[in-house]
Amino acid sequence: QVQLVESGGQSVQTGDSLMISCAGSGLTFSSVSMGWFRQTPGKEREFIAAISWAGTSTYYDDSVRGRFTASKDNVKNIAYLQMHNLEPTDTAVYYCAAGRQSWYRREEVEGYDYWGQGTQVTVSS
Numbered sequence: 711q712v713q714l715v716e717s718g719g720q721s722v723q724t725g726d727s728l729m730i731s732c733a734g735s736g737l738t739f740s741s742v743s744m745g746w747f748r749q750t751p752g753k754e755r756e757f758i759a760a761i762s763w764a765g766t767s768t769y770y771d772d773s774v775r776g777r778f779t780a781s782k783d784n785v786k787n788i789a790y791l792q793m794h795n796l797e798p799t800d801t802a803v804y805y806c807a808a809g810r811q812s813w814y815r816r817e818e819v820e821g822y823d824y825w826g827q828g829t830q831v832t833v834s835s
Contacts, residue, residue, distance in 0.1 A: 712736040712824045714806050719829030726796050730829055732789040732806030737824065740764065740784040743813040745822055746791045748802035748831075755805065759791060760816035769816055774800075796833045803828040 718730035732744065743763050749755040759780040760769045768780050774793075782789040789806055807822035815821025 712808075714808060714824055714826035716804065716806055716826040716829040719804060719831045721832040721834065722796055724797060724833060724835050726833070727792070727794045728796060728831065729790055729792045730804055730831065732791075732826055734787045734789070734808060737787075737808060738784075739782060739787045739789070739808075742808040742810055742823075743816065744780070744782055744789040745807040745809075745812060745816055746778075746780060746789075747805045747807060747819065748800075749805065749828075750802045755819050757817040757819075760813065761789065762813050763810075767813070771817075793831075796831075798833050798835050801831060801833050803830050 713735045715733050744761050746759040747755045758771045758774045761780040761782050765782045777795050779792040805828045806826045809823040812821045
């Protein structure tokens, strides 16, 4: 059974940094690409970052490029999203996702096979 569990979400101030994690079990991280999405109430889940199965390629939405960095440890089966210079507009539930063919559909919710339960990040001004 595949399971993804996010952790690290918390309430921070504008300009702060935060790293959230996604621990996986039941799958081999080196064979899946990972995506990070976020969602606020009443809105669709939106793509923010992706990292390829080997961890050698990353891709970001314009809203976070230069501030967020995705990485993964294929030995520990953990993916990370390092976030810098956080803004109130970054407030959302953050989800990690994984999939074997996801890199080719990395910005699409439908491109991923497995999802975590989400972790709340709140940025106050």
